[in-house]
Amino acid sequence: MNDFTSPQTFPVKHIAESTVRRLSLYLRFLEEFEAKGHETISSGELAAFGGTTSAQVRKDLSFFGSFGKRGLGYSVKDLTAAIREILGLEHPWSVIIVGAGKIGAALAQYRGFSSRGFTVVGVYDKEPARVGLKLDGLVVRPESELERDIHRLKPQIAVITVPAEAAQALVDRVTAAGIKAVLNFAPAPLTVPDGVTLRAVNMATELEILAFTLTNGTTV
């Protein structure tokens, strides 16, 4: 049993993406629980929200230490703090959004990001008609300023919301300028340099998985 009393990095071997995704979910439920004034929560209750099992919850947490009290459960407050720290949310992250079109604009104004510690520090577009547009306090900037702004503001994360054809060129530019993580919404397979993390959100694929399930009866 580990003794995690001081702020620190967690011992990481290799954590499955599925585990990290569930931790993010648990965090959301814990915040709801905290808002409702509950003091403690058991792995079973947490599991019920997330559609998983209590063993899964305990195993997920066990990779990072030991956060509960036997017989009692977890302190909502402490577990919230622990998961925030595990996920790296104790300090805010700066995000730029490349492409101020329909989806880029929606994301730039999305309060679900800022409320979780992701601050959008810049939105970029190449169309003169879009540059200067106000999005919830942010002003769309010309794409030509990308490099300069990245050097100045040092954002860690870039969200790519340009048409598929333009995506790779822009990823090359932002990673060359120092971006370390990319969230891609364009339906194009992208490559990034070593040391940069890339994730893709593909909404057409989500619909296609639904279509598969509807067609084949079985749960995928």
Next chain:
Amino acid sequence: MNDFTSPQTFPVKHIAESTVRRLSLYLRFLEEFEAKGHETISSGELAAFGGTTSAQVRKDLSFFGSFGKRGLGYSVKDLTAAIREILGLEHPWSVIIVGAGKIGAALAQYRGFSSRGFTVVGVYDKEPARVGLKLDGLVVRPESELERDIHRLKPQIAVITVPAEAAQALVDRVTAAGIKAVLNFAPAPLTVPDGVTLRAVNMATELEILAFTLTNGTTV
């Protein structure tokens, strides 16, 4: 080796979601390949695009039959058709979007859906200010018409883009009216009746996985 010469349903035991997700990706690459005029493609080429391995590609396909020619590879045209059929994309699907806010409006106008056989047949909102708005040919309708429209137009899929607090009530309504699959964008855990498929897209989670990776160095 199976003989898939006639349109039919595929023999399904239980297919992993990861397999279905990759099939959707392969389909995208195949379409690009077809556009470029290539006639055949090998599992290795397909794998290179998708960041996977040739064995994975062949295994994925093997769950559904045998679509290639040894020594040669796959006919781009035939494999495209086969995967479209596996995914259930041979006939179009009708989709409604519930919540004509920022993200709902973006999705309603997204051409990446219609180009893949998903037709948005209705967009709904409860705000009088939004009802009547034109989104790319579609007119936003009052949420009170939901049930009537579902009975009339028989859409199979509902996309939920309302605030988290409103999501469960609307899912209950659309599933009661006959919707069989739900794609949820609201950050709320939803429940659906038996026989209805539910998927969730959670963008904050995607950013949090990036934050975890940035914080913990290792690849998740």
Next chain:
DNA sequence: GGGGGCTTGTGAAATCATTCACAAGCTACA
């Protein structure tokens, strides 16, 4: 202070997914 009732943390077992490795089959060409 001891026992009952819960709940955690965690190895071991079971299940699920990916990778390996190779026989079988196709084309081309002599």
Next chain:
DNA sequence: TGTAGCTTGTGAATGATTTCACAAGCCCCC
């Protein structure tokens, strides 16, 4: 017709993730 050079399809092996099952620990109450 036979052989060389590829690539598929697929059981078997490996690796990863989830589930099981239970000892250890905590709280409460008698």
